[in-house]
Amino acid sequence: MAEVTILGLGNLLWADEGFGVRAAEKLFEQYADNEKVDVVDGGTQGLALLPWLQQTEKLLIMDAIDLVWRQVRWRCFVMNRFPPI
Template identity: 60%
Template sequence: MSTESSVLILGIGNVLWADEGFGVRAVERLHRQYAFPDNVTVMDGGTQGIFLLPHVQNSSVLIILDAVDYGLPPGTLKLVEDDNVPAFMGAKKVSLHQAGFQEVLITAKMLGWTPQRILLVGLQPEMIEDYGGSLRPLVVSRIDDAIAAVLAELQRLNVPVHRRVIAADELGPSALERDLYEEGRPSELTACRTGDERFLSDWNA
């Protein structure tokens, strides 16, 4: 890979919707643990959709981390490469952000973006419909495997990576930092996130 190549490592998803936050939580850990050269950007893309277009256009190599419904067992990590990536981003949408990002990829190519490489590191979620919930333990257990896949790709591209001696500051808003978010999250009994039986029972009557 040319030393002029720009690498974007992008985590997308919504940390407020349980396993939907996988991609963001994965790049957060990647950023805390590893340091990269100036031509590598690690970004929390959240659910920004089309607003990510200029960042994508400025990259030569795009590595995406996201929760993807592959129709596989929960916790399955699957890598998708290059021209196959847009189809997977929109085939079985976990949420609206994936439709938005599929449009980003298509629009970027229509505008002349010709990347050297696109890699999707996707994880089959276990639970999405839990507003305010967190990643399920199974999904958390695969974050290091996803990071290993990213590091292997960077090694293949001859991008130097260094383990940090001291963890870096948070990548995203401090209020959404995972440990802080977990400590402040009310229990399911206090804040019903999946539906209140007192009201849902009326629909079953």
């Protein structure tokens, strides 16, 4: 079981060109040999990703969304507790 799961989400055909998926691809190159880190290309799989969410201590989700903001903004959401899955 990985201590950290890095989950890249996104659609390669959308305007953001799958930001999370592309970021996960790059990070996989760095962490491929690290047993404590699991890098997952989640694409648009939705609920099929639950096994990875259930088997990790810490989760980093990377995605881009269109919120109609005029300028680019980075947001970091930190949640200390998730409801049980």
